[in-house]
Amino acid sequence: NGGSAIDPQRGAYLYSVHNTPLLHQILDVVYLDASGRVWFGGAGGVNVFVPSTSVPVGAARAEVTMAEASTRVGGGDGTWAVGLTRYNTDGLLPDTLVFAITGDRTGRIWFGTENGAASLAPQASASDLAAYDPHRWRTYTVTNSDLIHPKVHAILADRDGRIWFGTEGGISILDERLPEGDPGRWRAVVAGEGSLPNPWVQAMAQTPDGNVWVGTRGGGLAMAHGGDASRWTTYRSSTVRHVVGMVLPWFRDGNL
Numbered sequence: 001n002g003g004s005a006i007d008p009q010r011g012a013y014l015y016s017v018h019n020t021p022l023l024h025q026i027l028d029v030v031y032l033d034a035s036g037r038v039w040f041g042g043a044g045g046v047n048v049f050v051p052s053t054s055v056p057v058g059a060a061r062a063e064v065t066m067a068e069a070s071t072r073v074g075g076g077d078g079t080w081a082v083g084l085t086r087y088n089t090d091g092l093l094p095d096t097l098v099f100a101i102t103g104d105r106t107g108r109i110w111f112g113t114e115n116g117a118a119s120l121a122p123q124a125s126a127s128d129l130a131a132y133d134p135h136r137w138r139t140y141t142v143t144n145s146d147l148i149h150p151k152v153h154a155i156l157a158d159r160d161g162r163i164w165f166g167t168e169g170g171i172s173i174l175d176e177r178l179p180e181g182d183p184g185r186w187r188a189v190v191a192g193e194g195s196l197p198n199p200w201v202q203a204m205a206q207t208p209d210g211n212v213w214v215g216t217r218g219g220g221l222a223m224a225h226g227g228d229a230s231r232w233t234t235y236r237s238s239t240v241r242h243v244v245g246m247v248l249p250w251f252r253d254g255n256l
Contacts, residue, residue, distance in 0.1 A: 003027050003040060015040070015049075021080045022047055023096075031101040031109075035124060037081070039109060041098035045085035046111065048129065051078040082128045092137040093118055100166075104157035112152030116141035117165055140165075140174075146186035148172045149199075156204040158212065158227050166201030166214065173229055189229050196222050197234045 002016035002025050017025055024044025031039040038049040086096045093111060100112030108119045118139045123130035130136055142150050149169030156164040163174040171189040178185040191199040198219025206212050212224040220236035 001025050003030060005038075020047075020049075021083055023083050023085065028099050029101045031103065033103050033109065034107070037122075039101045041101045041111065043097055045083060045093065045096045046098055046101070047083050048081040048131075049078055050081050082131045084131055089132065089137070090134070092120075092134060092139050094139055094141055099151075099153045100155045102155045102157060104163070105161065110155045110157065110163065112155045112165065115150050116145075116147060117152045117155065145174075146172065146188070148188045148190070153200075153202050154204045156206060156212065158206050159210065160227065162227075164204055164212065166204050168200045168217075170196060170199050171201055171204075171214070171229070187229060191219070195232050197236055 002014065002022060004015065005013045007013065015022060017023075022040065022044070023046075024042050026044075027040055027042035029039075029041040031041070033039065036051060038051065040047045040049065084093050086093050093113065094117070095113035095115035097114035098111055099114070100110075102110050104110065104119075106121075108121045110119045111117060116139065118137060120129075120131060121136045123133075123136070140147050142148075147165060147167070148171070149167035151168045152165050153168070154164075154166030156166070158164060161175075161177060163176070165172045165174070170191060173187040173189070175185055175187070189195060191197065196214065196216060196219070198216035200217035201214055202217050203215035204212060206227065210226040212227050214222045214224070216222065220234060222232050222234045225231040225233065
């Protein structure tokens with residue numbers, strides 16, 4: 001039903017199709033980039049909001065108790081820079097259903113969608129971020145790349161500059177340091193012994209020690225030691241705890 005933001009000084013802001021140009025009420029992801037822009041992704045595509053006062057990444061967060069009277073309907077101060085769909089980008093954004101948005105160290109923004117992934121190199125000086133310039137896009141689908149599955153639910157830009165795509169069929173890793181056509185440029189990680197506990201990848205994150213953590217839809221967690229996609233440790237839930245926990249919820253608190 002839209003999105004919201006909390007301003008520690010002035011209260012909460014509500015973002016919906018009734019008071020903003022949001023393309024859809026169902027939002028799957030919100031990403032704050034290094035320039036303070038807010039990227040909303042969901043069932044209708046991508047919207048970019050530029051607050052009048054940018055909030056730096058990693059800024060201290062205050063806990064605020066909000067009263068209904070302090071809620072501001074209208075979306076707060078700032079401008080809506082652009083709205084992106086599969087249609088107004090001529091397929092550069094490969095699908096209008098967007099699951100994941102993240103940024104990399106070069107400033108590109110990456111999108112995971114129902115039908116592949118894409119990256120955009122926004123131009124800060126342009127009012128629309130030059131988001132309709134095809135030269136600023138790269139699109140990856142199962143037909144033009146080695147992406148393992150079209151549905152991309154998670155994207156991770158690791159500290160080595162590689163891009164991890166978490167899909168419903170496993171993980172595809174793109175290493176752009178290697179040239180096009182090099183067999184090592186793309187690497188696939190599928191479910192199996194000593195690897196992912198389930199092919200459907202829902203979330204990924206890299207911790208400061210370099211380990212890459214992967215959350216799957218039905219098999220538990222997996223961790224790639226130091227970001228090495230050939231060395232995995234998996235963490236699964238206990239079937240006994242799960243079944244008994246349906247009756248006694250406290251019984252399953254000891255594990256996944």
